[in-house]
Amino acid sequence: MQRNLIVTKDGSHTVAIPEWEVSYHSVYGAVQESLHVFIEAGFRHWWNLHGNASQCVVFEMGFGTGLNALLTTLEARRRQRKVFYETVEAFPLEIALVEKLNYCYALEESFWQPVFNSLHTCDWSSVQHITSFFSFKKIKTLLADYIPGNPVDVIYYDAFAPGAQPELWTQPVFEKLFAMLAPGGVLATYCSKGDVRRAMLAAGFQVEKIPGPVGKREMLRGTRLTPKA
Template sequence: MQRNLIVTKDGSHSVAIPEWEVSYHSVYGAVQESLHVFIESGLKYWLDKHTSASRCVIFEMGFGTGLNALLSILESKRRQRKIMYETIEAFPLEQSITRELNYCTALEQGFWQPVFDSLHSGEWNSTQHITNFFSFKKIRSLLADYTPGEPVNIIYYDAFAPSAQPELWTKEVFERMLNILAPDGILVTYSSKGDVRRALLAAGFSVEKIAGPAGKREMIRASRK
């Protein structure tokens, strides 16, 4: 499978797969999309509603470029809130791509470049203690083979678009996601397709359509009914 580094409209990198006609992020801006969908609508939303929680457990479906993990580290540090972050990836990016990703430069956070590099170079299936507030574990696994160690407060559902991987957007998959979610948990995803919404509802989620990032009218935030 060919994967190519591309520059999105906000100047930050993403990765395109020509064969599938998809990219890892919105072409309107990788950083702006991840900030809006996963940080603003997911992490910040949950933290603001749970100010006394001792920690937040995040599961990311699809580690990809590592951008969502980096942004979560920065938010954890800013708020001094503890986060346990676990992510799976079946097909990791090549080093020739990951070492070129410009997220720390785009965010004007050059200090964090060695940390970002370590997310990609660190051992699989082993917990890294990134800061006093952030622990990180990446697992080489398909979603069907994954079971978390404990209930999850936030699911970053960042699979490729339903047109490319329809098998990851089914009622059965979302039933599994509901089963790993803590009672106060939420799932956020960039997709707002009708089929996705209906699959989430059929799986037992309560679904909220909210404003999407640049170039996209809506996204989904879902929780237990």
């Protein structure tokens, strides 16, 4: 599978797969998309609802470039709150390609380059204490083969678009994700297609369309409501 490094409109990198006609992030801006979709609409939104929590458990579908994990590491430091982050990735990027990614430079956080690199080079399937606020575990597997552990608070659903991987946007998949969430947990995804929204609703999510990142009018956020007492 050929994977090419490209520069997006905010100056940050993404990786394109010509064979599938997809890229790992928006060509309108990789960093701006991840900040908007996953950090703002997912992570920060959950903390706004659960401000007294001592820890947030995050699950990411598709570790990819590691950008979402890096941004979450920075958010954990900023909030001084603990995060446990678990992610699955069946086809990890080659380290030679990872070393060219410019996220720390684009974020003006060059100090964090060794931390970013460690997300990619650390051992698979074991918990890594990346910082005093960020613990991390990556598993080399397909989502279909992933066995969930403890309930999670936030899901970053960052699979490739339905046109490239339709099997990852079905009701059974969202039923699995819904079961993984703790009550009050949220799932954020860049996708806003009607059939995806209907699959999420059928799986049990409360679903809302919210403004999307630059270049995309809408995105979806699903919530597992807390049962009434």
